[in-house]
Amino acid sequence: MVKGIPSSPGEGVGPAVILSERSIPPDMRVSSTDRETELSRFQTGLRVTSEYYRKTYELVKQRIGQDEADIFDGYLEILTGGDIEEGVQDALEGKPCISAVEAVLTFCGETADEFAEMDSEYFQQRAADIRDIGNRLAEAICFGDILDVASLSEPSVIIARELSPAYTVTLDLEHVAGIVTETGGPTSHAAILARSLTIPCVTGAEGALVAVSPGELCLVDGGRGVLERNISDERAKRVRENNRALKRDSELKREWSRNTEARLNSGEALIMKANISSAKDARLAVEAGAQGSGLVRTEFIFMSFNTYPTVDEQYEKYREICAILQPYTVTIRLLDCGADKPLPYSDQRPEENPFLGERGIRFLLSHREILADQLKAVGRLHSEGFKVQAMIPMVVTVAEIRAVRAILQDIYPELPLGIMVETPASVLRIGELARESDFLSIGTNDLVQYLLAIDRGNPRVVNLYQELHPAVITALDRIVTAARDADIPLGVCGDMASRPETILALLALGVRELSSSSADIPRLKELVTTLDIDFLADIRDELLISDFHDQNLRLLTQRIDDLTGENGT
Amino acid sequence: MIEKTLEVGNEEGLHTRPANKFVKIVKEGQSEVSLSKNGVEAPGKSLLKIMKLGIVQGDKITVRCDGPDENEVMASITALVQ
Numbered sequence: 001m002v003k004g005i006p007s008s009p010g011e012g013v014g015p016a017v018i019l020s021e022r023s024i025p026p027d028m029r030v031s032s033t034d035r036e037t038e039l040s041r042f043q044t045g046l047r048v049t050s051e052y053y054r055k056t057y058e059l060v061k062q063r064i065g066q067d068e069a070d071i072f073d074g075y076l077e078i079l080t081g082g083d084i085e086e087g088v089q090d091a092l093e094g095k096p097c098i099s100a101v102e103a104v105l106t107f108c109g110e111t112a113d114e115f116a117e118m119d120s121e122y123f124q125q126r127a128a129d130i131r132d133i134g135n136r137l138a139e140a141i142c143f144g145d146i147l148d149v150a151s152l153s154e155p156s157v158i159i160a161r162e163l164s165p166a167y168t169v170t171l172d173l174e175h176v177a178g179i180v181t182e183t184g185g186p187t188s189h190a191a192i193l194a195r196s197l198t199i200p201c202v203t204g205a206e207g208a209l210v211a212v213s214p215g216e217l218c219l220v221d222g223g224r225g226v227l228e229r230n231i232s233d234e235r236a237k238r239v240r241e242n243n244r245a246l247k248r249d250s251e252l253k254r255e256w257s258r259n260t261e262a263r264l265n266s267g268e269a270l271i272m273k274a275n276i277s278s279a280k281d282a283r284l285a286v287e288a289g290a291q292g293s294g295l296v297r298t299e300f301i302f303m304s305f306n307t308y309p310t311v312d313e314q315y316e317k318y319r320e321i322c323a324i325l326q327p328y329t330v331t332i333r334l335l336d337c338g339a340d341k342p343l344p345y346s347d348q349r350p351e352e353n354p355f356l357g358e359r360g361i362r363f364l365l366s367h368r369e370i371l372a373d374q375l376k377a378v379g380r381l382h383s384e385g386f387k388v389q390a391m392i393p394m395v396v397t398v399a400e401i402r403a404v405r406a407i408l409q410d411i412y413p414e415l416p417l418g419i420m421v422e423t424p425a426s427v428l429r430i431g432e433l434a435r436e437s438d439f440l441s442i443g444t445n446d447l448v449q450y451l452l453a454i455d456r457g458n459p460r461v462v463n464l465y466q467e468l469h470p471a472v473i474t475a476l477d478r479i480v481t482a483a484r485d486a487d488i489p490l491g492v493c494g495d496m497a498s499r500p501e502t503i504l505a506l507l508a509l510g511v512r513e514l515s516s517s518s519a520d521i522p523r524l525k526e527l528v529t530t531l532d533i534d535f536l537a538d539i540r541d542e543l544l545i546s547d548f549h550d551q552n553l554r555l556l557t558q559r560i561d562d563l564t565g566e567n568g569t
Numbered sequence: 570m571i572e573k574t575l576e577v578g579n580e581e582g583l584h585t586r587p588a589n590k591f592v593k594i595v596k597e598g599q600s601e602v603s604l605s606k607n608g609v610e611a612p613g614k615s616l617l618k619i620m621k622l623g624i625v626q627g628d629k630i631t632v633r634c635d636g637p638d639e640n641e642v643m644a645s646i647t648a649l650v651q
Binding site (some may be wrong): 067070071073074075077078081082083084111114115118119120122123126129130 | 581582584585586588589592614615616617618620621623625
């Protein structure tokens with residue numbers, strides 16, 4: 001068993017497909033016969049590799065589009081344009097003659113190094129492409145073929161050191177049962193993709209490549225973050241049957257959710273929205289019956305570009321999302337990079353305390369052109385009649401709201417502007433902040449971590465990360481009251497809006513708008529539609545006088561058990 | 570032989586895709602083409618060498634065309650680059 005980081009929940013089984021550059025045997029790198037033999041090996045490898053890129057080009061053109069495919073046409077040109085051939089021929093002139101593989105890897109390695117030293121960020125990143133071309137070519141010379149991930153014959157577990165965007169575009173996703181990467185974390189490219197496609201995924205699984213042999217039956221448990229090898233056929237069969245049942249069940253639940261209003265049993269209306277990062281997520285949200293989005297994580301949209309996206313580029317991305325979610329409101333969180341989500345192309349330097357560092361609005365106010373561009377993109381959508389609003393992350397003072405308003409004043413003064421309530425300072429000054437905001441949204445993950453001074457990534461203190469701690473309950477109660485006094489909408493978009501016990505607490509305290517991941521919506525809607533307002537009022541009273549997290553948790557778990565018992569399910 | 574200095578207006582500069590288009594224009598024509606930036610020259614048929622020039626928006630590049638269709642080729646290149 002290999003342990004890693006849970007990155008996309010669910011279980012998947014299938015034979016392992018190891019996606020690494022197949023390691024070149026050391027003797028292929030040094031041994032040599034004579035120049036003519038090595039040259040002819042090179043020519044054969046070149047033919048195989050060209051054929052591979054031609055196939056990839058066709059495949060990407062079909063599956064994704066002409067623009068993305070053209071990149072592979074470029075690789076093909078680099079490969080066949082004569083430069084690599086010339087470089088390899090030169091390298092083979094020396095005595096004693098080196099191997100064709102060595103010549104290819106040396107030439108492409110040196111060329112990649114030259115790109116890595118160029119001024120333009122774009123050209124620096126081409127170094128990886130050139131290395132990739134060299135590795136494929138070496139693989140073809142060595143093995144006579146290239147491991148093709150584009151066609152998997154059966155649902156398979158993909159194991160890789162990392163999954164680059166270039167690999168993922170060619171992956172035959174219909175046949176991916178699970179993804180395991182040795183590097184990365186929940187925000188890596190592979191993890192995001194896996195979550196949006198509901199493929200189980202484990203990242204940071206060090207040692208996975210060595211532990212598993214190709215073809216071996218493996219199980220990926222994305223919820224626990226483990227990869228198990230040498231799975232019995234019976235177990236694999238059970239997992240597959242279970243997955244089929246879950247899939248049928250969740251399709252039925254989604255359909256039910258789409259056709260059912262979010263209301264308490266006693267009649268009060270709720271709003272259930274989805275947290276999303278892309279247009280694809282927006283489609284899943286609609287399928288799950290979400291009423292818009294309470295959180296668009298724009299940092300993931302920014303990460304899909306090689307440099308800061310322009311106003312037009314952002315506008316297109318947000319417009320696509322808003323169009324899918326019409327007629328509901330979409331809340332665009334202004335770029336919240338830094339801390340655990342650094343932007344690869346930003347000028348941010350590593351900080352000693354990134355969670356207390358230049359993140360959220362702090363970053364935006366020291367990069368005003370980026371802030372202004374994002375406001376222009378969102379504002380333009382609003383001016384065109386889309387229901388969209390902007391949300392400021394990491395606010396600690398009204399000065400930050402005013403600074404953003406000042407920019408909007410000259411461009412789109414009508415754009416609704418709200419704040420994410422996630423710092424202790426914002427809770428203590430919530431009345432003042434609410435007066436200057438068009439809406440409030442509680443980001444419970446950071447709020448709990450900052451209120452309790454707990455790093456929930458630290459296993460030694462993670463048991464003290466308590467979402468039902470009396471301090472959290474008091475904070476939530478204050479925020480609800482402030483929103484009511486200011487007569488502005490209040491939502492919750494953190495993890496607390498995704499689990500039955502904590503939702504019960506939020507509703508009891510008076511929250512009426514929840515934003516969770518799309519996958520959770522049907523299940524949560526099932527719960528909330530059984531609740532009565534009096535039942536919630538009782539819970540509120542108990543929560544407000546309790547001194548202990550454990551007591552609150554027991555109370556809520558008990559109430560949920562009572563409910564499900566009553567329904568006989 | 571004709572020579573022309575062009576300012577790169579293309580937002581992407583000569584990234585993989587536009588540079589590949591450049592090479593295609595050259596290969597479809599019959600003229601010899603070269604381009605240079607800051608005195609460093611690359612043959613118009615070599616995508617890798619063109620990319621190594623690292624041409625970005627706003628750069629000034631000098632293009633030389635020599636052959637029977639040099640004017641047509643230069644016109645196509647100008648349209649692509651500017």
